[in-house]
Amino acid sequence: MLKICDGYYQDNLVNYECVRCSKSFIVGEELVKDCSTGSPTCPYCGCGSEYVVKRSYTEDEQLEGMGLGCVGIYLEKEEPASPFKVMEDVDGVWEV
Numbered sequence: 001m002l003k004i005c006d007g008y009y010q011d012n013l014v015n016y017e018c019v020r021c022s023k024s025f026i027v028g029e030e031l032v033k034d035c036s037t038g039s040p041t042c043p044y045c046g047c048g049s050e051y052v053v054k055r056s057y058t059e060d061e062q063l064e065g066m067g068l069g070c071v072g073i074y075l076e077k078e079e080p081a082s083p084f085k086v087m088e089d090v091d092g093v094w095e096v
Helices: 060-066
Strands: 002-005 008-010 013-018 024-028 052-057 074-076 088-090 093-095
Touching: 002 060
Parallel strands: none
Antiparallel strands: 002 008, 008 074, 013 024, 013 052, 088 093
8 A cells, every 4th residue: 555645545456357257357455455255256247255366466666656647546544543642732731
């Protein structure tokens, strides 16, 4: 996952192929993590993940040089919460 700016990322691409219908498709790596079976179902024939195999994928370093622009898969993701609390001066008393 390549950070574009605060909260926005370009997702690594994963190429899958369905062995039942022989069609391939590309999905974002982070989106696949939400699949309960670990891989998506085929969008063409609807076969389950047992027929879908990972063929290739990109790494962060590859995404930087590809320049996919609007063709890439992007996502919005919250930054991890900071372990530090922000204090402010309220009428001469510092509060969290």
